[in-house]
Amino acid sequence: MNDHTLAPLLLSLYTKSGSEAVLQYQSFFPGNRLVGGKYHLGTHTVTLYIEVIKQQCLQLFGTLERLQDYALVVLAHELGHAEDDELPLLADQLEAAATQLERDRTALKIEENAWRFAKELLTDIEPAFFDEVAEQSLFSYRTAINLQTA
Template identity: 50%
Template sequence: MKKSVLNRLVSELIRRSGSGVSVKLESHFPGGRLIGGKYGMETHAVTMYTEVIKQQCLQVFGSLDAVYDYFAVVLAHELGHAADQHLAALCDRLDAAMDERTRTEILLQIEENAWNHAMPWLLDVDPAFTDMIVEQSLAPYREELAPVIA
């Protein structure tokens, strides 16, 4: 991925979001997990992991044809966390949660909030492409919360 294209995407999405967040690019998430981006509430900063973004794009779509759109969608999601005025309170509730179901419900709310903020900033990304990424990211929480049918 060309750094100049990534920098342009970062600048445009920050402008659209109105955020004062800082964004840095790194190649891999520490610890080897496949995390494409991370928002740090304490630092009000987003880190995007470019090699992981490429891996995720390949896994989901089978090619890198849409890697810049994939990057933009993940970045918008992380900026969505930064824009969430309820994030700190949700994190406090998460820390106090007494059971796994409650934790999963709160985590789902955190993720849904970020996506809800992000959607208006993705003006030039195919909505079906974005929806596929959103659904995939929320699926583990929704599956865990789905009622067990005997």
């Protein structure tokens, strides 16, 4: 799998979404985190970090066999942020949260909204594959809340 076969698939999904967000590609996320995609509310930009997406796919599945599907899931999730009408309000709530629990609950809501959009957009992806990626993504958010409410 090379980036030349990945780009047309990603562009096709982006077009299908109807999003007006700017879509850009970079190799790596700046910093030491394994971030495969990022949505920037202020610039309405989705950035995919292609080499990091490959690393994440290898970590989750031990192979790049499902790289195309995985990259589509990452893009759909980031487009979910871009198309979330609640995001500006939720971002304000996140910033104004008085407690860590409030921040964590708001962050979880932001992520769940994006995953809901992604699931509706990705009608051709195997549901079990999608659910595995989404659950892995949401795990740390849910764990943080559970630790505080236990």
